[in-house]
Amino acid sequence: MALAPFEVLFEADLPAYKLPVDLQHLYGRLGFPSPVLYSNFVSSVDGVVTLGSTPSAGSVISGKHPADRFLMGLLRACADAVVIGAGTLRATPGHLWTPGHVYPDLATEFTVLRSNLGRSTEPKLVVVTASGKIDASHPALVKGAIVMTTAAGAKAIGSRLPKRCDVVTVGKSSSSGKSIDVSDAIHELHSRGLKVLLTEGGPHLVGQLIDKGLLDEAFLTISPVVAGRAADSRLGMVEGVELLPKRGVWSTLLSARRHGGYLFLRYRTPAPAARA
Numbered sequence: 001m002a003l004a005p006f007e008v009l010f011e012a013d014l015p016a017y018k019l020p021v022d023l024q025h026l027y028g029r030l031g032f033p034s035p036v037l038y039s040n041f042v043s044s045v046d047g048v049v050t051l052g053s054t055p056s057a058g059s060v061i062s063g064k065h066p067a068d069r070f071l072m073g074l075l076r077a078c079a080d081a082v083v084i085g086a087g088t089l090r091a092t093p094g095h096l097w098t099p100g101h102v103y104p105d106l107a108t109e110f111t112v113l114r115s116n117l118g119r120s121t122e123p124k125l126v127v128v129t130a131s132g133k134i135d136a137s138h139p140a141l142v143k144g145a146i147v148m149t150t151a152a153g154a155k156a157i158g159s160r161l162p163k164r165c166d167v168v169t170v171g172k173s174s175s176s177g178k179s180i181d182v183s184d185a186i187h188e189l190h191s192r193g194l195k196v197l198l199t200e201g202g203p204h205l206v207g208q209l210i211d212k213g214l215l216d217e218a219f220l221t222i223s224p225v226v227a228g229r230a231a232d233s234r235l236g237m238v239e240g241v242e243l244l245p246k247r248g249v250w251s252t253l254l255s256a257r258r259h260g261g262y263l264f265l266r267y268r269t270p271a272p273a274a275r276a
Helices: 021-027 056-063 064-077 085-092 104-116 138-142 151-157 181-193 203-211
Strands: 007-011 037-041 081-085 124-129 146-149 164-167 194-200 217-222 254-259 264-269
Touching: 007 194, 021 056, 021 104, 037 064, 037 203, 056 104, 064 081, 064 104, 081 085, 081 138, 081 203, 085 124, 104 194, 124 138, 124 181, 146 181, 151 164, 181 203, 194 203
Parallel strands: 037 194, 037 217, 081 124, 081 194, 124 146, 146 164
Antiparallel strands: 007 254, 217 264, 254 264
């Protein structure tokens, strides 16, 4: 069954790319300034975005809803690169972070959009890992990726990765291998001409980006499901950084769309307010 267009409930005055007709028909207007870093998550009604040890949590939470998968593909098609943490790579062992992988029915239209924007055929995959503990046989790494890590992480990786991968050490303070300076990581990507960046998490990486004031926009799909929490660790969109009550990130709603029982929200996410 063909995907019905999104219902636009609200939209601010935003940049607009010239989308191929089929993409424009389904979603409406979409565009970004440059440089920009935007995130994309799907959440349950009760704020769950991960399911502990369960792989592919996003697909489970969304129920593989076609509109959510289409938007994932569209947002990837707009980006120079997709930035993920090592946890997200581990949680999705067979995934490729390309537009066509998640929504193959419009793969050709996604490619046309990228060509119109002067982008490469597919967005570059960027994996952020402090420890260097990643599966070198993951299909996404076999295709080629930029792996951003610490000095200790680079040592742990050694020569294990496929030749199409580029290991980049970022941040002088990260030599201990405990953490990466995400500001240095984003600056490095900009220096490589990758300025329209999408991150699909995980929550700890997004927490670091928000903490540093680097995340410009957030796309959030609200799936009409209640996930619940018990003993298993189930995270929200942001983990590892405490914002309220001292410095909450008061975001601005940029657009709201509806598709069936699902809501598709877009926010501008400013830097956290100064600590009290």
